[in-house]
Amino acid sequence: MTTLEPAADDVAERAVSSDTPTRRAWMRLRRRKSAMLGLIVLVLLIAMAVMAPWIASFDPAKQNYIAVRKAPSALYWFGTDESGRDMFSRVVFGARSSLLAGLVSIAIALGLGMPIGLLSAYRGGWVDTVISRFTDAMLAVPFLILAIALAAFLGPSLTNAMIAIGVTAMPIFIRLTRGQVMSVKVEDYVEAARAVGNPAYRIAFRHILPNILPALLVQATLSIAMAIIAEASLSFLGLGQQPPAPSWGSMLNTAQRFLTQAPWMALYPGLAIFLTVLSFNLLGDGLRDALDPKER
């Protein structure tokens, strides 16, 4: 037998020998402080949304015209809004619709966009042409206009708003997936996968998908922010979360009329959105790195 170039040292060998790829990715994520911070904040936010009735100090929809636009105090932690509703309770309950709107609509966008993009790039030919032109047509219409039109068509409710935002955000994911697949599918290892005898679906999901996931992940975390804002706009038009149930976006929209008299009405929902979006981005960045086996 032939001689060998020496392998890496045995210490490293023992360290990794008992770990599965998933576990190693988790270890890499744990090492990233900012990503862990994002994850913790998100977990807290989600816990807050789930346990809202126990956390909120008031009924978020209960109006109290004696205490309209009160500044933050010991009783009303975040102040009150123009109908005398407790802002803290509304921010807590608003997490439900806002987080849902962000997560579900992007899940829809990714869930539809990724397979369609994969199909488009992998099949090529007329399938690709039809899908690409359709995507172009959707992207030609401004994002919000399309979402509003769809939501109006589907009828006003939070579920329909999420579907509308998801479908409207889908072309971005189709485009991105398609571009990424086009560049990955000509790699030698994809041809090697074909030569080994992999069926098309296995090549797509085992060999191509993991290699394009980082870009999709980053786009998804960015899009979640956009979806939360879009839900706010739809709520403002009465197409999203139905009043009096709160959502961060609709609270912000109401607050802008009182910006000089009651800035806290904008401050707290704004902070909540900021915190959520930042956490998603931090986590997304961290995940992207953690999923790359080359990282430490």
Place this chain on the structure above:
Amino acid sequence: MTEPLLEVDGLGKNFVAQRSVFGRPTAVVKAVDGVSLTLSAGETLALVGESGCGKSTVGRLILGLIEPTTGTVSFKGRSIAGLPPTELRAFRAQAQLIFQDPYASLNPRLTIGQTLHEPLILHTQMTRQDRSARVGELLTTVGLKPIHARRYPHEFSGGQRQRIAIARALAASPKLIVCDEPVSALDVSIRAQILNLLRDLQQQLGLALVFISHDLSVVKHIANRTAVMYLGRIVEMAATPALFAAPRHPYTQALLSAIPVASPAARGQRRILLQGDPPSPIDPPTGCHLHTRCPRAADICSTSIPALLDTSDDHWTACHRWRDADQRAFQLVSELPMSPSLQRLVDAFRPMT
């Protein structure tokens, strides 16, 4: 002679280089043009030629990774075109590919174990434990350790990666491996290791190899037979020693004369037999593709395509004027002794086989 493992007949592949506005092809590159060859079990056939001559395309056509425009590829007497899916999979188990660039041919997001499990999952009914055992065995065969299965490609050097690629090719116990420039991307020292590994494996497992290369010294080391390609056609095919000792086609002679000889005695004796660049494959010369550059070209060369004929002893040549070849001048170069230091280096690699 037994039935050949692989039979390639009149293989041609056209690529569209240019399309009109309406999508009609306006320019076609004949990357491969009427290539015929056979390969028996346990034999190594080298395909040599300069870049763009179609040798890699032939390799991919042989494996059915791309569809031929004309001609057929038969494996064990059956054409691989239009095989039903189950039989195509069976064929994929028996015919494998090793790539030139070991940095690109391994999926960076799969561990070595995951990569090596794949052909076993696809082509065998082994249990998980059996597969793991086989993966360990494969890694040992190519000179790595079973524990390396848990690592990722980026943790290995180029030579080690190429060993992994070889292990992947071997996993499903193939009969035929197409090696597409398997050592071109590697350092010279690693190159010898990989070549010796391939040769050892071939002897142990009775593999047939199609060895695609532009490096004649490598080909001389490993191939039983050599086919020389120029602009999509085979111009000469013969047993490797015969081809290197007495090339009959002017293109082969030019190729061999271009091998650097590490000897001061060869200075001044080297002859550049061909001038200029190869012509554009979109618009190749009529007749013999070489006639524009050939020192022996006659009128017939520009009008009629020379057939690949058995000129003697299974030495196939596609040249109208091979009899007029000035072989004596060529042999001056090929028979030069190696310098003592080079000889020592060559000997040093030999005990490793």
